[in-house]
Amino acid sequence: MSVNSRLPGFRDESPSARRALLAERSGRTLDEFRALDPFEGLTAEQADHMIENVVGVLGVPLGVATNFTVNGDDVLVPMATEEPSVVAAASNAARIARVRGGFRTSSSRPVIQAQVQILDVADPEGARLRLLDARDELMRTADEQDPQLVELGGGVRDLSVRVVESRAGRYVVLHLLVDVRDAMGANAVNSMAEAVAVRVGEIARGRVLLRILTNKADTRLARASAVFDAETLGGADVVRDIVHAGALAEADPYRAATHNKGIMNGITAVVLATGNDTRAVEAGAHSHAVGADGRYTSLSRFETDTDGNLVGTLELPMPVGLVGGATKVHPAARSAVSLLGAGTAQQLAEVITAVGLAQNLAALRALATEGIQRGHMALHARNVAVAAGATTDELPHVVSRLVADRAVRADHADQVLAELRSGQ
Ligand code: MEV
Numbered sequence: 541m542s543v544n545s546r547l548p549g550f551r552d553e554s555p556s557a558r559r560a561l562l563a564e565r566s567g568r569t570l571d572e573f574r575a576l577d578p579f580e581g582l583t584a585e586q587a588d589h590m591i592e593n594v595v596g597v598l599g600v601p602l603g604v605a606t607n608f609t610v611n612g613d614d615v616l617v618p619m620a621t622e623e624p625s626v627v628a629a630a631s632n633a634a635r636i637a638r639v640r641g642g643f644r645t646s647s648s649r650p651v652i653q654a655q656v657q658i659l660d661v662a663d664p665e666g667a668r669l670r671l672l673d674a675r676d677e678l679m680r681t682a683d684e685q686d687p688q689l690v691e692l693g694g695g696v697r698d699l700s701v702r703v704v705e706s707r708a709g710r711y712v713v714l715h716l717l718v719d720v721r722d723a724m725g726a727n728a729v730n731s732m733a734e735a736v737a738v739r740v741g742e743i744a745r746g747r748v749l750l751r752i753l754t755n756k757a758d759t760r761l762a763r764a765s766a767v768f769d770a771e772t773l774g775g776a777d778v779v780r781d782i783v784h785a786g787a788l789a790e791a792d793p794y795r796a797a798t799h800n801k802g803i804m805n806g807i808t809a810v811v812l813a814t815g816n817d818t819r820a821v822e823a824g825a826h827s828h829a830v831g832a833d834g835r836y837t838s839l840s841r842f843e844t845d846t847d848g849n850l851v852g853t854l855e856l857p858m859p860v861g862l863v864g865g866a867t868k869v870h871p872a873a874r875s876a877v878s879l880l881g882a883g884t885a886q887q888l889a890e891v892i893t894a895v896g897l898a899q900n901l902a903a904l905r906a907l908a909t910e911g912i913q914r915g916h917m918a919l920h921a922r923n924v925a926v927a928a929g930a931t932t933d934e935l936p937h938v939v940s941r942l943v944a945d946r947a948v949r950a951d952h953a954d955q956v957l958a959e960l961r962s963g964q
Pocket residue numbers: 623798799800801802803805903904907912
């Protein structure tokens with residue numbers, strides 16, 4: 541069943557009514573989303589099997605971004621984040637992208653790399669060629685570690701060898717390039733790197749040290765682009781200023797770090813919701829933000845098309861999987877994956893990248909127009925009011941007062957609540 545991601549009025553419903561709506565819209569049973577109810581989600585017993593010394597579980601709000609169209613299909617996107625306005629901003633940007641067809645995405649094959657570091661090699665260049673000469677043997681040994689992956693069409697695709705100069709010496713570094721299919725793949729490639737290590741040391745005539753994947757996953761890239769309609773964005777001046785905002789991030793690392801943080805607001809939220817490794821994706825993103833010239837820059841680009849509309853593009857490593865790890869064992873992550881409906885890790889990676897671009901556009905549009913604080917403060921005011929003890933009935937009054945008084949602060953929330961309760 542195809543999904544319609546337009547859900548007007550969704551935000552006015554209660555969390556349980558929203559889950560019922562999701563079930564209806566996505567053609568899934570309500571049971572599939574039961575684990576999103578905090579009382580039905582991850583138990584301490586389940587958590588105890590996931591990590592060590594478990595004493596409990598930490599709840600993080602899980603919202604659903606609406607309005608997304610990716611490659612012509614609507615998707616409802618689960619996002620786990622503690623930051624107010626992230627889900628609303630992504631949904632809003634997706635609504636703007638929708639006017640001109642939504643997001644287009646693509647990705648490379650799900651190939652990640654493992655490194656084997658070799659020390660004390662007398663002839664590094666000679667060792668490099670000996671290792672390349674042993675390519676077939678080493679690839680066979682690595683593939684033998686994971687016959688199931690090979691059966692699924694994955695496995696080692698190639699190897700490469702680099703000579704790396706460091707302050708402590710010169711290293712020969714062998715890379716295994718592995719198609720990990722629908723896995724994130726860290727376990728698969730780490731096992732392969734360990735399996736070939738002894739033979740690699742023999743061939744290179746050196747001592748093997750590190751055997752581990754690289755999180756600079758530049759052979760596993762996902763890309764998203766969208767045309768944002770100039771009129772819907774607010775006119776030609778807004779388009780012009782978003783291009784200027786993007787250009788500053790390209791040129792200035794101080795701005796690039798914040799710009800990229802905005803992209804990661806969206807990306808990390810979906811990665812976390814689907815039980816994937818947020819740190820692996822973040823490490824990949826930040827390493828990718830350093831260009832060939834060694835300068836840290838923005839991950840996205842903004843330009844105008846011939847009709848004056850804004851064209852946004854984003855490309856970055858996206859090492860996420862659908863099998864294994866928390867994606868399979870965390871009940872809420874399973875619900876989130878089911879909602880997204882991604883059939884392959886590549887599809888998941890592409891949707892996540894589209895969300896990153898949407899999040900980026902939303903931030904730049906706010907910054908280039910009214911500034912970020914207005915929208916942010918309304919949502920922040922809710923947190924402040926709740927922290928001050930406002931009940932569900934009191935919340936709307938306290939929030940609107942905090943915003944109207946331009947004083948979104950705990951002391952003011954206390955005062956407004958006291959006034960409300962004393963009938964003033
Ligand atoms: C805040 O979490 C993210 C932003 O700072 C991103 C940006 O400045 O582009 C608003």
